[in-house]
Amino acid sequence: MSTILAMSAVESAAAPTKANADGVVQRQTMSFDKFLSWEPEGGLTEWVNGEGVQYMAATNSHQKVVEFLVALLKLFVRSERLGQIFTGPYTMRANEGSSGREPDLFFVSKENLARVTDKVLLGPADLVVEVVSDDSVNRDRVEKFDEYEAAGIPEYWVIDPRPHRKRADFFLLNTEGRYQQVTTNDGIYRSSQLANFWLKVEWLWEDDPDVLAALASILRADKVVEALKRP
Numbered sequence: 001m002s003t004i005l006a007m008s009a010v011e012s013a014a015a016p017t018k019a020n021a022d023g024v025v026q027r028q029t030m031s032f033d034k035f036l037s038w039e040p041e042g043g044l045t046e047w048v049n050g051e052g053v054q055y056m057a058a059t060n061s062h063q064k065v066v067e068f069l070v071a072l073l074k075l076f077v078r079s080e081r082l083g084q085i086f087t088g089p090y091t092m093r094a095n096e097g098s099s100g101r102e103p104d105l106f107f108v109s110k111e112n113l114a115r116v117t118d119k120v121l122l123g124p125a126d127l128v129v130e131v132v133s134d135d136s137v138n139r140d141r142v143e144k145f146d147e148y149e150a151a152g153i154p155e156y157w158v159i160d161p162r163p164h165r166k167r168a169d170f171f172l173l174n175t176e177g178r179y180q181q182v183t184t185n186d187g188i189y190r191s192s193q194l195a196n197f198w199l200k201v202e203w204l205w206e207d208d209p210d211v212l213a214a215l216a217s218i219l220r221a222d223k224v225v226e227a228l229k230r231p
Contacts, residue, residue, distance in 0.1 A: 019056040023135025027053045032100055036091065036119045044088060047100035055135065062133050065161045066104045068209040069129060073107065075215050076197055079227035083109040086121065094124040094151030101144065103128045107193060124151045127193040132160040145171075149179045155193045159204060168201045 019025045025043055028051060035047040044055040058066070066087070074085045086092075088102040106125035108116060115123035128148055130140040140158055148156050156179060160167045170189050171179035182189065184201060191197045198218060203209050216224050 019135065022138070023055045023133070025054045025056055027051045032093070035100060044102050046102050047091070049099070058131075059133055061161045061163070062104075062131050064209075065131050065159055065204055068204070068211060069159075070105050071211045072214055073105065073194070073197075075211070075224075075227040076194065076218065077107065079219060079223050080195065080197075081110070082194060083107060083111075083113060083126070084116070086125075090121070091119065092121040092125055092128075094147065094153060096122075098151065099147060101147070103144075104131045105129045109193070124148075124153045126153070127155040127157070127191065128153050129157040129159065132158060132162065132165070134162065145179065149173070149177070152177065155191065161204060166205050168204060 026040065028038075030038065030047075030050075030052045032047055035045075035052045038045065038052050040054045042054075043057045046053050046055070070085060070087055077083060077085050085105060085107055087105045091100045091102055092106060093100045100120065103125070106121075106129065107127040108121065109126045112123065112126060115121055128144075130136070130144060132140050145156065145158075152173065154173050156171045158169045158171070160169075168184075168189070170182045170184070172182055172192055174180045187201045189199045189201060191199070196218075200214070200217070203214055212224070215227065219227070
């Protein structure tokens with residue numbers, strides 16, 4: 001009987017915890033330093049209002065867009081020697097005392113690489129991209145929007161790949177330090193922080209987006225080859 005109870009307890013402990021309506025699997029009060037060494041299994045983790053928060057794992061449609069953008073932007077940034085692209089689980093703390101966020105991807109220019117430490121970016125990125133899931137709408141469009149604006153992050157993309165949405169919004173800080181939405185022309189967005197980079201929005205909704213074809217549309221052929229060769 002005791003063996004059965006013990007096995008039951010182990011199985012219960014190993015069972016995945018269900019997320020709430022906001023996608024939160026668990027939250028624990030902790031310092032930011034402790035958060036940086038906190039490693040729960042699976043899902044996104046962020047430090048918000050003095051708590052480590054674990055969110056549910058991303059969906060396939062979410063990850064498909066993230067993986068396409070990460071691959072495309074890494075090759076482009078490498079080719080143009082612009083800086084570095086980062087993804088989770090690397091943390092960004094845009095201002096001292098602010099939340100520790102884990103954007104889907106973010107760009108730090110070579111001029112700002114001194115902000116990069118082993119475990120956290122101490123200071124704002126130059127460009128942040130968040131990809132929306134059902135549970136992250138308020139986080140991405142309200143909480144993070146306000147935080148990134150207040151931190152002075154110059155460029156913010158909010159990509160919503162959900163089947164009933166398929167919407168991409170791009171924001172730039174204006175002279176008053178407020179985000180202003182940029183209207184795309186002919187379905188093409190041109191970045192302010194990634195010099196000479198442009199994105200055809202319809203690439204984001206393709207079932208199997210071709211990274212190399214997209215890169216070849218943006219760069220000269222010799223630049224594509226150079227990007228692929230560089231470590």
